[in-house]
Amino acid sequence: MSTLRLITAGESHGPGLTAIVEGLPAGLELDRDALNADMARRQLGHGRGGRMKIEKDSAEVTAGVRHGRTLGGPVALWVVNRDYQNWEERMNPWPVDAEVKEVHLPRPGHADLVGVWKYRQTDVRNILERASARETAARVAGGGLAKAFLRALGVRVLSHVVQIGPIRSGVVPQRPEDFDGVDDDPVRCLDPEASRAMVEHINVQRKANESIGGVFEVRAFGLTPGLGSHVSWEERLDGRLAQAVCSIQAVKGVAFGDGFDLAGVPGSQAHDEIFWSQERGYHRETNHAGGLEGGMTTGEPLILRGALKPIPTLTKPLRSVDISTREPAQALRERTDSSVVPAGGVVAEAMVAFVLADAYRRKFGGDHIDDVLEAVRAYEERIGWKRRS
Numbered sequence: 001m002s003t004l005r006l007i008t009a010g011e012s013h014g015p016g017l018t019a020i021v022e023g024l025p026a027g028l029e030l031d032r033d034a035l036n037a038d039m040a041r042r043q044l045g046h047g048r049g050g051r052m053k054i055e056k057d058s059a060e061v062t063a064g065v066r067h068g069r070t071l072g073g074p075v076a077l078w079v080v081n082r083d084y085q086n087w088e089e090r091m092n093p094w095p096v097d098a099e100v101k102e103v104h105l106p107r108p109g110h111a112d113l114v115g116v117w118k119y120r121q122t123d124v125r126n127i128l129e130r131a132s133a134r135e136t137a138a139r140v141a142g143g144g145l146a147k148a149f150l151r152a153l154g155v156r157v158l159s160h161v162v163q164i165g166p167i168r169s170g171v172v173p174q175r176p177e178d179f180d181g182v183d184d185d186p187v188r189c190l191d192p193e194a195s196r197a198m199v200e201h202i203n204v205q206r207k208a209n210e211s212i213g214g215v216f217e218v219r220a221f222g223l224t225p226g227l228g229s230h231v232s233w234e235e236r237l238d239g240r241l242a243q244a245v246c247s248i249q250a251v252k253g254v255a256f257g258d259g260f261d262l263a264g265v266p267g268s269q270a271h272d273e274i275f276w277s278q279e280r281g282y283h284r285e286t287n288h289a290g291g292l293e294g295g296m297t298t299g300e301p302l303i304l305r306g307a308l309k310p311i312p313t314l315t316k317p318l319r320s321v322d323i324s325t326r327e328p329a330q331a332l333r334e335r336t337d338s339s340v341v342p343a344g345g346v347v348a349e350a351m352v353a354f355v356l357a358d359a360y361r362r363k364f365g366g367d368h369i370d371d372v373l374e375a376v377r378a379y380e381e382r383i384g385w386k387r388r389s
């Protein structure tokens with residue numbers, strides 16, 4: 001069985017980040033500009049802090065690709081941390097002569113406190129550097145390869161922001177074209193009126209030294225039915241997607257389709273009735289299920305939402321304890337973003353793309369991209385599936 005693996009390595013202020021993707025077929029065409037466009041999109045969004053003025057992320061391919069096509073072996077990507085030059089003593093992989101002060105003030109909401117217990121550390125920096133959401137740059141680099149694979153199969157994975165703080169978007173995109181221009185909006189929201197209110201909300205909260213959470217939505221179009229499986233819990237695609245998206249730093253909830261709202265409606269309104277016509281083949285008129293039934297794709301668009309808690313690094317620090325003295329103290333105060341919801345959507349696209357690409361690899365195998373395409377086509381012909389975007 002072919003599977004896709006993504007490994008990331010790197011610390012927030014270390015020399016850089018690495019992503020290794022194993023399991024892509026050979027012959028897959030990669031687009032360097034598309035990869036780097038995603039790297040840049042992840043850096044955008046009103047509410048980002050000073051660090052994003054320092055970084056200008058790009059993903060450099062160092063293995064597994066020749067003349068723009070995958071070779072079938074692991075693909076390695078390298079993302080430089082420009083900020084490392086300001087951290088060379090504190091984050092050098094090798095011992096330095098200078099005395100580097102330890103951090104002893106864990107921040108509520110971060111990995112800091114439990115991390116030092118678990119990994120037998122005295123310096124919180126040995127935890128926070130890896131726990132940092134900087135790591136998501138490597139996920140987006142790796143996810144870019146999954147997106148390229150999906151694009152070859154006619155699948156698009158897109159995202160938008162549906163809520164920042166208490167403000168909600170009223171726009172429901174139905175087709176890939178409905179996402180046009182989303183990256184030009186300061187909060188990647190498709191509802192211009194809500195977007196203005198979101199920006200204003202971030203400004204007000206930031207002035208009050210607060211951080212802000214929100215909800216992003218990912219939609220995937222053009223999926224073949226039957227990715228994932230009902231036969232075992234590990235193969236259920238909703239479970240795999242939830243794990244991948246919940247693993248994004250600060251994500252506290254994931255929902256599919258109508259999600260938690262489904263709990264409150266009668267069954268007759270909760271499910272998507274089945275139709276068949278000569279022109280459209282099997283289809284549904286609704287998509288409450290968010291494109292998943294029995295842990296498998298239905299072929300309708302996948303709809304997934306992720307809720308981000310407010311970032312736990314606050315410019316007005318919360319109460320904590322100095323772990324060297326156990327005296328009350330204020331949490332570490334670091335330079336920080338105030339809202340990362342727009343970036344969260346871009347990272348979630350990468351994670352969703354990765355899980356979907358993995359599901360295609362599990363179902364269809366194939367050592368060359370054309371073998372994969374042929375296998376998908378033969379399967380869709382067998383079930384009489386009419387492709388849709």
Ligand code: EPS
Pocket residue numbers: 012049050051052055083131132133134135136137249313334335336337
């Ligand atoms: C982060 C803290 C901030 C963010 C960082 C995630 O970094 P710094 O401590 O250097 O100011 O900017 O996100 C990124 C660097 C990034 O590329 O997304 C954290 O604590 O998670």
